[in-house]
Amino acid sequence: MKLATIRTENGTAAVRQDGDSYTLIAGYSSVDKLLRESNWKQIAADATGSASAGTEFAVAERELAPLVTTPGKIICVGLNYRTHILEMGRELPEYPTLFSKYAETLIGATDDIELPTEDTAIDWEAELAVVIGKSGRRIPEAEATKHIAGYSICNDVSMRTWQFRTKEWLQGKNWENSTPLGPFLATTDEWSPGGTIRTTVDGEVMQEASTGDLVHGPEFLVSYISTMISLNPGDVIITGTPGGVGHARKPQRYLTDGQVVETSIEGLGSLRNRASGKIPDHA
Structure with a gap:
């Protein structure tokens, strides 16, 4: 599985990358925020989205933020x-x-x-x-x-x-x-x-x-x-x-x-x- 942090109109967001598309992982503004959940891998795997709902994006259309935004160290x-x-x-x-x-x-x-x-x-x-x-x-x-x-x-x-x-x-x-x-x-x-x-x-x-x-x-x-x-x-x-x-x-x-x-x-x-x-x- 591949995870990334993208920039959106509302700030940054954690996403799962599948080929040429990103699926929003709702509720998490970055990969590091997601990783703080003990079941982060299941949360990421279960994420679903659609282009019409604004929760699925083409990789080429989105700008990447740093992978982690608030690392402890x-x-x-x-x-x-x-x-x-x-x-x-x-x-x-x-x-x-x-x-x-x-x-x-x-x-x-x-x-x-x-x-x-x-x-x-x-x-x-x-x-x-x-x-x-x-x-x-x-x-x-x-x-x-x-x-x-x-x-x-x-x-x-x-x-x-x-x-x-x-x-x-x-x-x-x-x-x-x-x-x-x-x-x-x-x-x-x-x-x-x-x-x-x-x-x-x-x-x-x-x-x-x-x-x-x-x-x-x-x-x-x-x-x-x-x-x-x-x-x-x-x-x-x-x-x-x-x-x-x-x-x-x-x-x-x-x-x-x-x-x-x-x-x-x-x-x-x-x-x-x-x-x-x-x-x-x-x-």
């Missing part, structure tokens, strides 16, 4: 693909490198990525996203799959100058309207890691690897992170990026105004975002 993993670790000149880690991201960073699958004037070293980072569907603390790795609702795609766009001002990365990872998440959540019975992850910039392939190349896989990460803090429905774990980032290239390459970044994972669709230097005013 977004936990990111750095240096988790062997290829990326080696290109950054580091040793394979015994434990995952973790940092946090906030909900204000999230954008939809086709929204513009805001390029801030404060940093010109803005980099792409394609990542597999794990979305939690069941609460838990100190989850055994063997039980972790039961706590995963499904998988999606993220691009952890990074402001490298700010990131490397200090040894802590948070300030380079938390710029508003910079992080596309979507286009949909594929449940664990529909998709599992192993497919190709890829980033292109204006059609040029920058990153390409197997999601099976993770040093620390989804089940381990769920178990490890939940040792520290409870994981709850709608929380997101972003699992790290493969080799090919702009910062590690010689010469280094970064996003500029007008470039189009496409982030895809085989079986999970793609994100297509334009880099925009025109930052709108925010209240």
Whole structure:
């Protein structure tokens, strides 16, 4: 089953995607709100709609919001693909490198990525996203799959100058309207890691690897992170990026105004975002 969050005339709404159509899941404004129901999968499966009633939509006619809109937490993993670790000149880690991201960073699958004037070293980072569907603390790795609702795609766009001002990365990872998440959540019975992850910039392939190349896989990460803090429905774990980032290239390459970044994972669709230097005013 595939779930998404779309924008409607009345705000956002959780939907089930079946081929080229969306069916409204009545009463839920986003996928994360739906996941907070213990029987979320049955609710989604039972949803019915029709075009005449305004509860069924063509995929092509609807704009996607971020997959989750109010996650309790977004936990990111750095240096988790062997290829990326080696290109950054580091040793394979015994434990995952973790940092946090906030909900204000999230954008939809086709929204513009805001390029801030404060940093010109803005980099792409394609990542597999794990979305939690069941609460838990100190989850055994063997039980972790039961706590995963499904998988999606993220691009952890990074402001490298700010990131490397200090040894802590948070300030380079938390710029508003910079992080596309979507286009949909594929449940664990529909998709599992192993497919190709890829980033292109204006059609040029920058990153390409197997999601099976993770040093620390989804089940381990769920178990490890939940040792520290409870994981709850709608929380997101972003699992790290493969080799090919702009910062590690010689010469280094970064996003500029007008470039189009496409982030895809085989079986999970793609994100297509334009880099925009025109930052709108925010209240």
